[in-house]
Amino acid sequence: MFLLSLMHLTGKSQSILVSGESGAGKTETTKLIMQYLTFVGGRAAGDDRTVEQQVLESNPLLEAFGNARTVRNDNSSRFGKFVEIQFDSNGRISGAAIRTYLLERSRVVQITDPERNYHCFYQLCSFERDAEKYKLGHPSHFHYLNQSKVYELDGVRNSEEYLKTRRAMDIVGISHADQESIFRVLAAILHVGNIEFSPGKEHDSSAVKNDKSRFHLQMAADLFMCDVDLLLATLCTRSIQTREGSIIKVLDCNAAVAGRDALAKTVYARLFDWLVDKINMSVGQDINSKIQIGVLDIYGFECFKDNSFEQFCINFANEKLQQHFNEHVFKMEQEEYGKEEINWSYIEFVDNQDVLELIEKKPIGIIALLDEACMFPKSTPETFSTKLFQHFRSHPRLGKEKFSQTDFTVSHYAGKVTYHTDTFLDKNRDYVVVEHCNLLSSSKCPFVSGLFPLLPEESSRSSYKFSSVAARFKQQLQALMETLNSTEPHYIRCVKPNSLNRPQIFENASVIHQLRCGGVLEAVRISLAGYPTRRTYSEFVDRFGLIAPEFMDGSYDDKAATEKILQKLKLENFQLGRTKVFLRAGQIGILDSRRAEVLDNAAKCIQRRLRTFITRQYFTILRSAAFSLQACCRGHIARKIYAAKRETAAAISIQKYIRMWLTRHAHLKLNFSAITIQSHVRGFVTRQRFLHVKEHRAATFVQAFWRMSKARSSFLRHQTSIVAIQCLWRCKQAKKELRRLSKLFRKFYILSLLYFYFVSQLYLTINIRIMYLETIPQS
Ligand SMILES: Nc1ncnc2c1ncn2[C@@H]1O[C@H](COP(=O)(O)OP(=O)(O)OP(=O)(O)O)[C@@H](O)[C@H]1O
Known part of the structure; x- marks a missing residue:
C-alpha cells in the first residue's frame, strides 16, 4: 500500500528488487507481491480476466518450463524475471509485461545428480496418455533426464503438475493445437537426446549408432515434422561456405553429439521465448503507461561444489544488483547528505565496483577475454585461463586455484566462488547452426517453423553464427539497470533459514553470512546512524x-x-x-502513527456521524418496515379471523339451513304424512259419512220412496177404492139417474146424453190414473 501511495504521491515508477540466495524464497515472495499489488491495484471494471489472474496463472507455466530442481532448491528458477505492472493515469492496472533473463540452456542437455532437468519433461513423461502418443516412457529411458537419478520431487505429483501446466496454457490463451505442438517439441527434444553416434565409414565421420538410435531419430523427425534424412544430415554434417562454393564437412562423433545437444538447447530456448511472448501478448501491455511497478526475481547468488558458466553469469547479475543496492543505500545516501549540508561522518562500505570491472570491463575483463577466446576456434579453456591470469595477475578479487590450471576464483561480495572453465567456451558460444534453422523452418508443423523463421541470405551462408551469451546477458543486465535506475527502488532480502527446508530452524552461521554478504548489516547500520x-x-x-x-x-x-x-x-x-x-x-513511524491517529480520530468522527446517520436511517427504515410488517401481519391475522368467523357463520348458516331443511323436510314429510293420514282419515271419515249420508239419504229416499209408494199405493188403493166407490157410487147414481132419466126421458136423447156423459167420465178417470202412475218412480 505504501508503495502504491508513494507511486501516486511522487508520480514515479517504483521497483522491488527481491534478492537472496538460491532457495531463499524470492520466487514465492515475488508471487505474494504480485498477488498483493494486483489485488490492491485492481483493474478497470469490465475486464473478464484480470492482470492478476493472467500474470499469476502464467507462473505455473513459466515454472514448468523455466524451473528445475537444484541441490539447493527443488523449484529453482533457472531464469531471471522482471515483471512490470503498468498503471494508467487513474492509478489502475492497465497492463503488465514480463521480461526474462538468461535461461539456463545447458540444463536441457546436461544435469548432475541429484538435480533435475526442467519440470515440463517429467510432467510430460508422467502423463500416460500423451507420453504414449509421443512414444515416451519413464524418464530413466531418456539420456537428457537419466543423468540424474532424481525423477520425483517430495510432495509433487508430476501428472497433476502436467494438468496445472495445461490449465495455465488455457488461461494464457494458448490454443489446443499450439499446446499439442509444444509438447510434441518437448517429446522431440527427448528423442533427439537419445540419438547416439558411432564412427562412420569415412574418416572422422559419424553415423547413427544402432536401431534404437534410428528409432529415436525417426521419432524426432516425425515429431518435428521434418524429413528424417535432412535431420540426420543436419546432425552429422556441416556445410562450409568457401570462395569456390559450399563444401560439406562430416562431423565426428563428438561433434555430432555437440550438434545434437545444440539443436535441443536452441529449440528449447526458442520455445521458452515463445511462451514468454505469448504470456505478454495475453496479459496485454499498456504502451501509454507512464508509471509502473517492477518486481525483479532473479536467480540468487550461487556457490556450488562445481561452478560453471551459469553460476558465473548468475553471480555477475547478483553483483550488479548488489552494486545497485550499494549505490542507493550507501553512495547516493551519503552524497545527498553532503548536498543538503547535513552534519554527517562518512560510513565505509564494501564497494563491489572492482569485481564488476573485473568481470565486465572492456576491452579487458573476464567476459571480454572469454568472447575473444570464443572467436578463435583453436582456443581452449587453458588458453583462456592463461590469458585471464596474465591480465589480472595481481587483481585482489581474482585468485588462481593451486591444483588446477584452468579454474579461477572470484571474490564476490557474497563470498569466494571457484569456477571451472572447461565448459566456459562452449557455453558462451551461442551458435545458431544454420542447418538447424533451415531444418526446422522446413517443418510441416507451423508452430515449429514459426519458432525458426528463415534466416537472411547472408547469414545463412556460414554454418555457425557466433554470438556471445555472456555479452548478451551483460547488455540485458545493463538495460535492466537503466530501467531500475529510472524507478525508485525497494529491496527485499530473502534469507534462507536452513538447508533442510524445514520450518522454525535457523542455522545462525548461514543466516548471518547471508545478511552480511547482502550488505544488510551495513544497511541497518547506516539506517541507525543516518x-x-x-x-x-x-x-x-x-x-x-x-x-x-x-x-x-x-x-x-x-x-x-x-x-x-x-x-x-x-x-x-x-x-x-x-x-x-x-x-x-523510527521518527517517520512516530509521525506516521500520529498522522494516522489524527486521521483515525477524524475518521472515527466521520464514521460516528455516518454510522449514526446510517443507523438512524436504518432504524427509520426498520421501524417503518416493522410497522408495515405489523400492519401486514395484523391485517393478515384479522383477515384470517374474519375469514374464520365468516366460515363459522357460513357453517352455522349452512348448518342452520341444513338443519332447517332437514327439520322442514322431516316436518313436511311428517306434515305430508299427517295430512295424508288426515286426508285419508278425513276422506275415509267423509266417505264414511258421505256413505252414511248417502246411505241415510238412500234410506231416507228408500224410506221416502217406500213411504211414498206405500202412501201412493195406499193413496192409489184409497183413490181406486174411492174412485171405485165413487164410480160405483156414481154408477149407482148414474144408474139411478139413468133409470130416473130413462124413466124421465125414456126418450132416446136423454139416454144418449147420459151415455156420453158416462163415457167421458170414465175416460177422465182413466187419464187421471195414468198420470198418477207416471209421477211415481219406477223403483
Ligand atoms: N514464505 C515462505 N514460506 C514457506 N516456504 C517458503 C517460503 N518462501 C519459500 N519457501 C520454500 O522455499 C522454496 C524455495 O523458494 P523459492 O523458489 O521462492 O526460492 P528462490 O529464492 O526463488 O530460489 P531460486 O533462486 O533458486 O529460484 C519454496 O519451494 C518453498 O518450499
Missing part, C-alpha cells in the same frame, strides 16, 4: 501538516512549519537540510 527518511519541506507539510493545524493558518514557511510540527511531537536529532528534512530511524 537519516533513512527524508522529505522535501513541501511534501512533509503536505503529509504531516494535519498533525498541527494551528501552524497551517494563513501563509507559512514550509521549513519553519516542518520544524514546529517536529517540535510539537518532541522529536529530536532530526536535521533540517537545504531543501529537505532528514529524519532518524
Whole structure:
C-alpha cells in the first residue's frame, strides 16, 4: 500500500528488487507481491480476466518450463524475471509485461545428480496418455533426464503438475493445437537426446549408432515434422561456405553429439521465448503507461561444489544488483547528505565496483577475454585461463586455484566462488547452426517453423553464427539497470533459514553470512546512524501538516512549519537540510502513527456521524418496515379471523339451513304424512259419512220412496177404492139417474146424453190414473 501511495504521491515508477540466495524464497515472495499489488491495484471494471489472474496463472507455466530442481532448491528458477505492472493515469492496472533473463540452456542437455532437468519433461513423461502418443516412457529411458537419478520431487505429483501446466496454457490463451505442438517439441527434444553416434565409414565421420538410435531419430523427425534424412544430415554434417562454393564437412562423433545437444538447447530456448511472448501478448501491455511497478526475481547468488558458466553469469547479475543496492543505500545516501549540508561522518562500505570491472570491463575483463577466446576456434579453456591470469595477475578479487590450471576464483561480495572453465567456451558460444534453422523452418508443423523463421541470405551462408551469451546477458543486465535506475527502488532480502527446508530452524552461521554478504548489516547500520527518511519541506507539510493545524493558518514557511510540527511531537536529532528534512530511524513511524491517529480520530468522527446517520436511517427504515410488517401481519391475522368467523357463520348458516331443511323436510314429510293420514282419515271419515249420508239419504229416499209408494199405493188403493166407490157410487147414481132419466126421458136423447156423459167420465178417470202412475218412480 505504501508503495502504491508513494507511486501516486511522487508520480514515479517504483521497483522491488527481491534478492537472496538460491532457495531463499524470492520466487514465492515475488508471487505474494504480485498477488498483493494486483489485488490492491485492481483493474478497470469490465475486464473478464484480470492482470492478476493472467500474470499469476502464467507462473505455473513459466515454472514448468523455466524451473528445475537444484541441490539447493527443488523449484529453482533457472531464469531471471522482471515483471512490470503498468498503471494508467487513474492509478489502475492497465497492463503488465514480463521480461526474462538468461535461461539456463545447458540444463536441457546436461544435469548432475541429484538435480533435475526442467519440470515440463517429467510432467510430460508422467502423463500416460500423451507420453504414449509421443512414444515416451519413464524418464530413466531418456539420456537428457537419466543423468540424474532424481525423477520425483517430495510432495509433487508430476501428472497433476502436467494438468496445472495445461490449465495455465488455457488461461494464457494458448490454443489446443499450439499446446499439442509444444509438447510434441518437448517429446522431440527427448528423442533427439537419445540419438547416439558411432564412427562412420569415412574418416572422422559419424553415423547413427544402432536401431534404437534410428528409432529415436525417426521419432524426432516425425515429431518435428521434418524429413528424417535432412535431420540426420543436419546432425552429422556441416556445410562450409568457401570462395569456390559450399563444401560439406562430416562431423565426428563428438561433434555430432555437440550438434545434437545444440539443436535441443536452441529449440528449447526458442520455445521458452515463445511462451514468454505469448504470456505478454495475453496479459496485454499498456504502451501509454507512464508509471509502473517492477518486481525483479532473479536467480540468487550461487556457490556450488562445481561452478560453471551459469553460476558465473548468475553471480555477475547478483553483483550488479548488489552494486545497485550499494549505490542507493550507501553512495547516493551519503552524497545527498553532503548536498543538503547535513552534519554527517562518512560510513565505509564494501564497494563491489572492482569485481564488476573485473568481470565486465572492456576491452579487458573476464567476459571480454572469454568472447575473444570464443572467436578463435583453436582456443581452449587453458588458453583462456592463461590469458585471464596474465591480465589480472595481481587483481585482489581474482585468485588462481593451486591444483588446477584452468579454474579461477572470484571474490564476490557474497563470498569466494571457484569456477571451472572447461565448459566456459562452449557455453558462451551461442551458435545458431544454420542447418538447424533451415531444418526446422522446413517443418510441416507451423508452430515449429514459426519458432525458426528463415534466416537472411547472408547469414545463412556460414554454418555457425557466433554470438556471445555472456555479452548478451551483460547488455540485458545493463538495460535492466537503466530501467531500475529510472524507478525508485525497494529491496527485499530473502534469507534462507536452513538447508533442510524445514520450518522454525535457523542455522545462525548461514543466516548471518547471508545478511552480511547482502550488505544488510551495513544497511541497518547506516539506517541507525543516518537519516533513512527524508522529505522535501513541501511534501512533509503536505503529509504531516494535519498533525498541527494551528501552524497551517494563513501563509507559512514550509521549513519553519516542518520544524514546529517536529517540535510539537518532541522529536529530536532530526536535521533540517537545504531543501529537505532528514529524519532518524523510527521518527517517520512516530509521525506516521500520529498522522494516522489524527486521521483515525477524524475518521472515527466521520464514521460516528455516518454510522449514526446510517443507523438512524436504518432504524427509520426498520421501524417503518416493522410497522408495515405489523400492519401486514395484523391485517393478515384479522383477515384470517374474519375469514374464520365468516366460515363459522357460513357453517352455522349452512348448518342452520341444513338443519332447517332437514327439520322442514322431516316436518313436511311428517306434515305430508299427517295430512295424508288426515286426508285419508278425513276422506275415509267423509266417505264414511258421505256413505252414511248417502246411505241415510238412500234410506231416507228408500224410506221416502217406500213411504211414498206405500202412501201412493195406499193413496192409489184409497183413490181406486174411492174412485171405485165413487164410480160405483156414481154408477149407482148414474144408474139411478139413468133409470130416473130413462124413466124421465125414456126418450132416446136423454139416454144418449147420459151415455156420453158416462163415457167421458170414465175416460177422465182413466187419464187421471195414468198420470198418477207416471209421477211415481219406477223403483
Ligand atoms: N514464505 C515462505 N514460506 C514457506 N516456504 C517458503 C517460503 N518462501 C519459500 N519457501 C520454500 O522455499 C522454496 C524455495 O523458494 P523459492 O523458489 O521462492 O526460492 P528462490 O529464492 O526463488 O530460489 P531460486 O533462486 O533458486 O529460484 C519454496 O519451494 C518453498 O518450499
